[in-house]
Amino acid sequence: MSVFRTFEAEIAKAVAALAAEGVLPAGLDTKNIVVEPPRDPSYGDLATNAAMVLAKPAGKKPREIADALVAKLKKDARVTAADVAGPGFINLRLDSTVWQAELRSAIQQHARYGDTTIGAGAPVNVEYVSANPTGPMHVGHCRGAVLGDVMANMLAKVGFKVSREYYINDAGGQIEVLARSTHLRYREALGESITIPEGLYPGDYLKPVGEALAKRDGAKWRDAPEADWLPAMKAAAVDAMMALIRDDLAALGIRHDVFFSERMLHQSGAIPAAIADLEKKGLIYVGTLEPPKGQKPDDWEERPQTLFRATQFGDDVDRPLKKSDGSFTYFAADIAYHRDKYLRGFARMIDVLGADHAGYIKRVKAAVAALTDRQGELDVKTCNLVKLLRAGEPVKMSKRSGDFVTLRDVVDEVGKDVVRFIMLTQKPESALDFDFAKVTEQSKDNPVFYVQYAHARIRSVLRRAATEAPGVPTDAAALAQADLARLTHPAQAALMKIVAQWPRVAEGAALSHEPHRIAYFLYDVASAFHALWNQGTEAPEHRFLGGGDPEITKARLALIQGVAAVLASGLAVLGVEPVEEMRG
């Protein structure tokens, strides 16, 4: 449990005690009380808004409550100072042993530091990527891929039981296009010369699929009617494309637990079952929709449709479940898919989608609310575009000619770690610039480098300690026993407190589904470390290996080992490797 959580509990206890004494009314809600680092470190170590939150329900002045709480909190031996400030903030200063204990636990737990059980093993389903299996992954997919993956990592870290899921859109019209394109490549493999008409996929990646089919089936499908070969082409092509996609994902360090096929949903009867479910709740009817305002599609016709009452659950219009030819819409299948997740035990679901799907969110949420009688919880995260730049100039991409930038191109050029980290350097709702020149630059303009460099510096010092400070141990077990009271420099104490913030940050990021907070925090940690480092360049006696006294050196090594633990722990959540050295 983080220091902050610990004191949240202490404050709740103090509130209960005051209630028992009749100073405060009984049964006050303490859930809005937060304990956080104060804006200005000179105020103290911890700040809480407790008195202000309780003022209204208790019918008392904030300062009055604050004074009462302070009196209670001062009795805690760990609290060395407690006072009231501003409109009613309570600022606490903690004994240094509290922070020392936290540092020891960081050293001992290393990459597992920050793991908590707050998720209590509750299942969470994170669906991400879900790119159409019609070709290799496009660079546009990688932001959502990283976002979803890191979200899954974070949730696992704080104790949820996470399932990473990929929804294979293998049932729609684009799969038929893929199958026809594959058939052409198949004929090409049999010796025909082909031209690829407009509307089919021109990419070379279908060539091996055609060749494999020619080898396996011979000329069997060459002159057969389309209806005969279509299923075989579909199956082979989808399998091959999914293999490509899995490879692409692996290059990004991503592995899903479940690949869920939309086609299976159609074949299993799950869609009518889901609709029947909604029908029982009186949420299905036949009606006609208003034509869309604005640009009206050319082929718009007014006709009665099978509709889901999405408006009862916050959507703008009711949504059709069947197309004009009687088959189910994509949304109908998606309803069945989310119902399936819920029936598999996932009351918590997260979908990561592209920003162009933003208009889709309300209806899926409506469907989940309807299907689960509002028991299921779906969070949909959308992520905006990634603008590729090369030294400031936009990279031209033309989908039509097939020369788009693939995810693999980018990963091969700059590396998995850079891609993953940079994708999280901005909150997902805003567009992100990805400049090849900048992200591989070795300067503090490049946050990946900056954080990696901090870790490398620490590792370097620890390696060097063997020769420069023989007799001082550098293994975690020994460092955890160091006399941390020897850390007397204010910057050292400050860094120790930053280390202790990691569990709180990890938890906050996980519960709010905001991975970018971790990237920003790691940058701050690195920054504090680099600053301390430079204390040593100006005053050699402040160097980690320059204290003179072996006990001092040991304490300093313990401190940076703790910093390394936070960096390793945080980078592990981001799926980025902490590096040992960066020379060269």
Next chain:
RNA sequence: GUCCCCGUAGCUCAGAUGGAUAGAGCACAGGAUUCCUAAUCCUGGGGCCGGCAGUUCGAAUCUGCCCGGGGACACCA
């Protein structure tokens, strides 16, 4: 026309679910080197948080109406 995102320093962006004097990086001006080297650090200037109302002890954060930028709007996936 409706809906969804975005608008914070010259530029690129954080801002923890309503808190204290709004923060970083880049750029600009000055200074400090070699425990991973100036690959880093320190100091400094720089803001009507798009605008106007409202909610309350308190708003960059919540509500409403505007302005500007992006995206989506039966049947595609």
